[in-house]
Amino acid sequence: MDLDVRHLRALCAIAEAGSVSRAAVRLGMSQPALTALLQRVERSLGGELFVRSRSGVRPTPLGERALQRARLVLAELDGFIGDLTGGGQSPAARLRLGSAHMDCCGTMLENVTAALPDTEITMQVESSSINLTQGLAHDRLDVAVIGLSDEQQISIAPELGQRMLVPWVPIFIALSDQHPLAQRAEIDLADLAGESWISPPGADDGSLAALRNACRRAGFEPRVRFDAPSGGGGPLIETGQAVRLVEPTSLGGRGMVIRRLAGDPLRFRLVMAWRRSRIAEEVAAEVYYAVARAYTTHALASPVFRPWWAAHPEAHPRLG
Numbered sequence: 001m002d003l004d005v006r007h008l009r010a011l012c013a014i015a016e017a018g019s020v021s022r023a024a025v026r027l028g029m030s031q032p033a034l035t036a037l038l039q040r041v042e043r044s045l046g047g048e049l050f051v052r053s054r055s056g057v058r059p060t061p062l063g064e065r066a067l068q069r070a071r072l073v074l075a076e077l078d079g080f081i082g083d084l085t086g087g088g089q090s091p092a093a094r095l096r097l098g099s100a101h102m103d104c105c106g107t108m109l110e111n112v113t114a115a116l117p118d119t120e121i122t123m124q125v126e127s128s129s130i131n132l133t134q135g136l137a138h139d140r141l142d143v144a145v146i147g148l149s150d151e152q153q154i155s156i157a158p159e160l161g162q163r164m165l166v167p168w169v170p171i172f173i174a175l176s177d178q179h180p181l182a183q184r185a186e187i188d189l190a191d192l193a194g195e196s197w198i199s200p201p202g203a204d205d206g207s208l209a210a211l212r213n214a215c216r217r218a219g220f221e222p223r224v225r226f227d228a229p230s231g232g233g234g235p236l237i238e239t240g241q242a243v244r245l246v247e248p249t250s251l252g253g254r255g256m257v258i259r260r261l262a263g264d265p266l267r268f269r270l271v272m273a274w275r276r277s278r279i280a281e282e283v284a285a286e287v288y289y290a291v292a293r294a295y296t297t298h299a300l301a302s303p304v305f306r307p308w309w310a311a312h313p314e315a316h317p318r319l320g
Helices: 005-017 020-027 031-045 061-088 105-115 129-137 207-217 234-238 281-301 306-311
Strands: 050-053 056-059 094-099 120-125 143-149 160-170 172-176 196-198 223-226 244-246 256-261 267-275
Touching (some): 005 031, 005 056, 005 061, 020 031, 056 061, 094 129, 094 281, 105 281, 129 267, 143 281, 160 281, 172 234, 267 281, 281 306
Parallel strands (some): 094 120, 094 143
Antiparallel strands (some): 143 267, 172 244, 172 256
8 A cells, every 4th residue: 555645644643642533533534434544554564553552542663763754754745835835824824833731721822812813823732842843843833832851951943043931840740639648738759659650741852761860869760650641641640540740830630639849859941932934023022922921820820839939930931
């Protein structure tokens, strides 16, 4: 079977959605039809591209290689079409926004839409900072809000504009509201030595390495037992089977609580980057202030994060 663009877009949709069923909805297909398409592609390439589990799917090594090439091909094709057609609208009329997975993403989109009322906004929420920066580099995104751990460095191409949003904030922990430690306002990382962990999002970017390093400094090796898509680990946490690192504006969910880690052993920063060739400086500034207001709103709305936020004005972004 010869592969075509439809097959490549299907593979990327499955990887981005984390499940065949969610990808089918995104593509406007039935789940059986997408499953059959995936099986045909796997037969053509000679192996499984995704590992299936109850929590969704994740790429195999062969799948990772196929996705890397597929994204490059699609980026070149989209750029080719855009160069010939102008994208069907002027750059100012359309903005492709990417963001790290955070609770404030909905408010962020509302604020950017309000700031640019004549612009069509699309949004991609992505745990991987590498995927976000590649999205900018390959013209799949115009603006991206990128989360980076303290230990992580990432190369942002010189033709991209960039601006610090939040220089540093602590990473918090999510655990069951029935956990013996749930009543504490702060939890020592060392007290979580016996827990089962959900792998942090963006593990390939270095977040898993940062977790391991912090736990080793606290005197133990974390037992990372689960890999769940963003938001997919809720049932494991609720039932007390796992704990997970979360960004501090997170309000958690049913059956879980969010707590600060004593001494802030894990931290991250937020950077906004944009394509200068498509986004004028004044538009980038509007997006920056819209995102800054969204993050600040959620920081103040979190009963756990708000005291830290109030005590650290040096971490606040400019609001205009």
